[in-house]
Amino acid sequence: MKNRIVAISRQFGSGGHTIGLELAKKLDIPFYDQDIIEKIAVETGYAEEYISEKGEYLTNGGWLYNITTRSRFESNPQDRIWEVTEKVIRELAAKGPCVIVGRCADYILKDDHKLLTVYIHADDEKRSERVIRRSGSTKVPIEKRLRDKDKMRSSFYQFYTDRTWGNANNYTISLDSGALGIDKCVEIIASLY
Amino acid sequence: MKNRIVAISRQFGSGGHTIGLELAKKLDIPFYDQDIIEKIAVETGYAEEYISEKGEYLTNGGWLYNITTRSRFESNPQDRIWEVTEKVIRELAAKGPCVIVGRCADYILKDDHKLLTVYIHADDEKRSERVIRRSGSTKVPIEKRLRDKDKMRSSFYQFYTDRTWGNANNYTISLDSGALGIDKCVEIIASLY
Secondary structure, eight states: OOOEEEEEEEOTTSSHHHHHHHHHHHHTOOEESHHHHHHHHHHHOOOHHHHHHHTTOOOHHHHHHHHHHTTSSSOOHHHHHHHHHHHHHHHHHHHSOEEEESTTHHHHTTTTSEEEEEEEEOOHHHHHHHHHHHHOOOSSOHHHHHHHHHHHHHHHHHHHHSSOTTBGGGSSEEEEHHHHOHHHHHHHHHHHO | OOOEEEEEEEOTTSSHHHHHHHHHHHHTOOEESHHHHHHHHHHHOOOHHHHHHHTTOOOHHHHHHHHHHTTSSSOOHHHHHHHHHHHHHHHHHHHSSEEEESTTHHHHTTTTSEEEEEEEEOOHHHHHHHHHHHHOOOSSOHHHHHHHHHHHHHHHHHHHHSSOTTBGGGSSEEEEHHHHOHHHHHHHHHHHO
16 A cells, blocks of 8 residues: 655755654654664664664765675675665555655655655755754864765765755755744645645 | 845746746736846847747757857857846846746845745656647657756756756755646745745
């Protein structure tokens, strides 16, 4: 059976997680984010922190590993996490309508369900404010943190889906949460569901 | 004075023109599309058909001309149209709130006004239906017509703005008019104005 799923992709610090959470409350359907990581952890035996890092970000090591060993039969940890992510997301989506944030769910579920795909972004200033408010400053300048995360998410998405991350043509709707505000984004997406 | 301007970019056949027109009616503000071409025609002396072709589409000839003669002082016809387009769009925007479709208005006005930037897209099937309904079939297969127009608009935008056309991060909102329908798109954009 095809379920109505909202798959949200988001730039780091754009508030996409909060939008997904608020949207799920408003629509009264499950919200999956941390649950996905926990399920992948159980299945792969990897630590949750490791999965958070490797499950959406293409890291240099992973990428090198991929181009040097991809032709062999063994899979690297990042590939293994990807395989399990696909399985977990398909199982969750099969249960019923839900909101899923990140993890290329828009791509994984594209042929199986009635998808509403969303991309949330914001300018660097708004994202910097949000990230610092949420997790404080670090030694690494905030501009570099944003750039690094964007680059790794974008590379991860490109690598596993063969699509360009943030290409408006791939989403039902894309919203600038910095210009519009979190509440307005939730309201608009809910009105489309 | 900063005016509230809606600048709509759109894929060929996505209904962006109709959305702009309906939106302007709903908001009771001017809609500029053909007017821009007429003004450019008066200023440059080129025929309106020529401006329609050269004012949004980077054609092979124009592109070659650009890379071979750009270092000289003379400007080619496409560059001349671009210069006048910038001027005309700035003048129209300075008059008051309005809706402008295409012609890189999102880029031209980015520093001067309070912009709501919109990107409208749809899948090939919906766009094909729309184009054939509007202008009939031609000898050239519809898939090729869509691909050619997209490529030329995208190259034009990239060439004159140094931005990637259809990159969600550049727009306040991007909408799939095929999935959502024209009326819903108008309603959402109007609610953000």
